[in-house]
Amino acid sequence: MNRIKLLASTLTIVTVIGGSTYYLMDWRAENTPLSGENYSAEELNEGGDADIGELSLSEAQKRINYLILDVRDTVNLNHRFQNLKLEITSVENAKTEEQKELRYDPLFVPLPTEEVKQALAQLKSSLTFQQLYFDNQSGIRLNVEPLQEVFKRAATPEQYVQEHYQVKTLYWHDGTQLPFNDVGTPITSTEDRSQDSTEVELKLNKPLEHVDLAVTYQGYPGFKKIVLDKDHSKVTFGGGEYYQLTALGGSEASLTLATPKGTTYVIQGMSHDGKALYNNGSNSNSVISPTQVANLRTYYAELLRIRRNFTEFKTPRALQEHLTMFTKNLSPIPETLAYSSASYRFDATPASVVIYVLQAPQKQTVELQMANAESTQERYIAFDNKTDKSGFIDKNGLWVVAPRFERIDYTEVPGVYRMVVGYINDGDRDGWRQSITKYFTFASGTNTLKQLPFDGIEQQINDSMIVVQQHTNGPYGVYDLKKQQIVVPMQYVNPEVVGTLFIARPGTKTYRIDSNYGIWSLSGKELLAPRYGSISASDGFIYTTSTDELQRDVYDLSLNKINPPGFTALGKFANDQPLLVQNRKSHKYAFIDTQGKALAISLPYDEVQSFSNGMAVIKKGELYGAIDLAGKVRVPPTYKTLHSFQKNLAAAEIEGGEGMELTDEGRVVESKLDYGLVLIDKDNVVVKKLGRLRSYAIGSDSNEASYQVWDEEEENRVNVFDADGKQTGSYVPNEN
Template sequence: MKTALTRTKLLASSLVVIAILGGATYYLVDRHVVTGLVSGPDYSEEQLNEGAVDDLHSLTLEQAKKRLNYLVMDARDSINQIAMIESMRLEISPVADTAASSGEKKQLRYDEPFVPFPAAELKTALEALAQKMPAFEQLFFDNQSGLKLDVEPIREVLKRGALPDQREEERYAVQTVYFRDGTQQHFAAVGVDNAEEQDTSKVELKVNKPVERVSVTLTYPSYPGVKKIVLDAKHPKVTGDDGEVYQLTALADDRASLLLATPKNKSYVIEGLSADGKTLYSGGNSSNSSPTAEQKANLRAYYDELLRMQDNFSRYTTSAALQEHLEQFVKGLPDSAGALTNVHATYQFEDTPASIVIYLLDPAQPQTLALEMHNSVPAQARYIAYDNATQKSGFIDNHGQWVVKPRFERIEYSPMPGVFNMQVGRTPQKDGWSQLLFKYFAFVPGGHTLKELPFEIIEKPINADLMIVERETNGPYGVYDVKKQQVVVPMKYVNVEVVGDLFIGRPGLKTYGGDSSYGVWNLAGKELLAPRFSNIEVIGDFLYSTSDDGRQKDIYTLQLQKLNPPGSTAIGAFIQGQPQLLQDRKSGKYRFINPEGKSVPISLPYDEVEPFSNGMAVVKKGEHYGALDLTGKLRVPLKYTRLNPFQKNLASAEMDGFRGLVLIDKNNTLVKKLGSYTTYSLPTNSNDATYSIWDAKNENRVNVFNADGEQVDSYERE
């Protein structure tokens, strides 16, 4: 049964609102006459019978007349509220900004801006991802297997083409299964069809044969295009060619109110921007539907008919006749379903926006993409499988046949192909729990016999055959050859590192403590540098050793060719292709060498020389500092009482006549006077310098500057 139109509820309750725009305060005021208002008599409570049309027939004629009064008043109220909202307009008058004048600064949060990513761009991104061969994991059972598709990288791309917080709606349909024995079958022949399964990234197969790859059809929604609308105080309304309307009705108190008439089949994203274009954090929104032009016309016709029925009430002999007449009238009204949806929405932000951006998105359309996904587990002679009947694990071969019966509680793949981590028991704990015990196993070549391996932890694989292993927690370490099934570097070293063919570490049984020195061995366990160094460090393509007393630093290539001559020690390192600084231990003289160990023709008649940093080397003669470039030219004269390593193109310095730090460039141009400092950080050959400088006007405030002299932070010093 078709009944009278539901009363329209609108949010506006006042015609005067305060707004804040771009640091100044404004009023949004309605200064013109509201058009479209209707008037009529007011009714007392005794003259009204609140309710709808549905139950008119159950009332007496006297009560039906009171119900008619209520329907008239209700329709009139709705018409007037609509008229008041539609007559509002944005007018701006500046007034004093008391918050700004008091010096208060509001700490704001910001959202990541919405970046439109329509269908064509999304497809291109997905196709690029498909070229990287997405993976799946295959889990084996006694007579079945499961495929778990790794779809997270795909979903990350799909999120870019979806509305904020929109749930993923993609579906994955396996088409063809390619087995590792060279056969292939359509999924319909070997797959378990589960139409009720919500997560389509998990697939079941009726066989447990190892799979090499699968072809998959990805179906996902995306919007073909997007339209951007910007509203602000100067441009509060935009009207489209098809009658759509985007109107700003209020901009005040950290919120924005909008009247929107948008196509029904489109979606939109609304953001509030600060004056400098940042996306303000949104604290939520509320919205109410507003009537279309057709609905307003029907509402007015309905109201006029109610008035006529009041005037001719004596014609109705029963309340049922009254209801029937009203229902027939409503049925005869024109269809009010239009192409647009009218909405009145209010959005709350961290601060009052300077502008509102609306992204109108075309209706989402289903898209498809063909993918080829590969098994993440490399091809092996055997695979872990789970037996549903015994609830134990064992191993199957490439044909799905058991080669190790399912008798283990748990088996896991390790980071090293061909090595398995297997549960071998439990250790009871005092609190009633038990600790699971695991050991590593590998198969003896030429058969299906498992061999327990003599270590508890795999630190990391080195290559296809070798891996760094740890005998037990906290040490010691060595190298194990899986192919030979033997330890090739004994497990008697700690703090180890493998670089190329070099095994660096120090003899010891525990990682803590420092009662031994570092040395270098090859991956067959042969000693290359005796363990007599306090530290060995690899930087780029060079190895640096430091003597036990810390006074001597030598440079080696990764082939262990020593580059610094006898009697000299290295300072700094080869970085960014810059020469290496050396100092003669006896004479104290400096020189630079290149990566071949040959001297660089740079004259260094200075008392102190520092390594190159970003193409400049600080030097000192007497009490003053300067800096050389890579050709040896003194680009910064010896005039500073302190000169720090260059960061990017600038260096901080101290000089006579100014208290504190200044920034100079490589041509000795004074770029900025920073002032008195508390601390500063200067990583060599870095761009990450930070300078903490006392504020010249506030003795308790510290301002922080970066390598470019830009202020990046400020705080009160306690």
């Protein structure tokens, strides 16, 4: 039989008599379950108390029976709920829960009103707008993305964020200023956005310097943070406010809450390492408050009294009038707390649950200033509404270049414009047109446009020079903006500029490889003839490789060769570490400094690798070890494989068969055991056993390594570790 929960949200237990308030029952005095007589289905008439007067007297008595049971069930259910104790549910397969690849939510970081103001103040210098110019008008587009990021942080993760922008005052470069209402033009739409929009129109086309605007948003003034876990399952505050963890396990957490009305809360399940576990869904329900429970107890007592003295009611109508009068005399007590229950499902069982209780949001208004994104210029791009063409106006809004171009865009190079000068029909597609684009600049000291002799800009070198491309897939060169001439002919492909050096190879098509690399100055003078298979730059040095890849030389930026005659460079200078070189004839290794001087490091080894984080891997016979910057052997050559050091650790494979065994101190001794891949420190101490290696990815002189090893207990599972030995993932490879 369905039960309807009556009066739980409407009845209170006070009555007003002669202006004084009297409590009929203190809810704190009654906190025990209700008990009483039960009734059979034949003795019940389901329904509320509003229509009792329409029943027969016998059916009205059955209705009273139903109401007694209904109120009793409601009170007792609430009693059980309010007295829940924390239940810890064991996870059947804890290993699976720990090793599966978990998902995480962003950590919620509260941003109350005062901190919002501080965050907005930090954005002050970066707030800009874009002004678009027309023949007799202009438009403003506010760049509000930085502001929206702040307002998003000032809201809850699921809250719809909506702020309002209102331009107040406009300031021009000539020192004049006007209220927006004097020059603002309403934008025709279903909603008048002229006073509350990120886009507005003005009756003037004069370039602005900055604008003042008011931004209105909803923000909360403060918050409190509550942390619950299995050892601290309940937190209480004054006035009956409480937060209780009632169940934890099976990737779920359940809570009961009594929060101040008007507040909102954010709940996150936290992992042991402080990450917010992914929320797979939640449900919440309102719970009867203590005051409401007391109301129901009072109502229940009256129902029992009516049941015992039912004969005093001669008609059902009299019974209904009595119940109506009883409830009418009850005046509501404003509830200060909201009671609820909530259950959350996560990717794993949380170690703790964090609750942020945010105070009631309030409407906030901040005054901000935005600057014109375009700095003061002699001319501004403008669009003519009559001809649908673009040209240039001066700072007074007057045309200085008539609107005759299809489109004009600023480029990243100041003073250089990209213009669409016309269209050609695309013969392969009916109705399609291809734009003809050219680059222009103004002749110095004039309003005369000059077309530039290239079709593409690759990079800006400095205030004067840019790398340019003759045409698509064509050769590159260097253009001097001050001299307004090509200084490095457009005869090269795959260019790279390092300092004052132009590295490239001669060619006319970027997709052809029919020449070698060389180096030229930015004035076009050949510095290194194009005879190299490759040339690269790194940390202030130039590295060249011969076409047969047998010789590698290193130069400084003045193109002084650093490696000694007869030696080829192996690796690079990095982080103030020496460079490894090898004699082409004797194959002996040496380390040199940045001046080319050989260091006093003895290298009687079959193989030597470059330094990585202060350690160099060496090979003696078939086994590997490592030396430090002084040449001291820190890791004896006892490993089957030793990878380059990542910060302070390196991955090593222990030799099988006649392999190694680890002592309690982490040292390696002779043994018949094979532990696979381990991480060792610079003193040859094994700090972590990883397992049997599947694959790896290691960066030189970095800390970006990734090791994939087979799980020792679960067949076909692969665990992923980073350079510090921390597990970052786990997966089962796809057999297909």
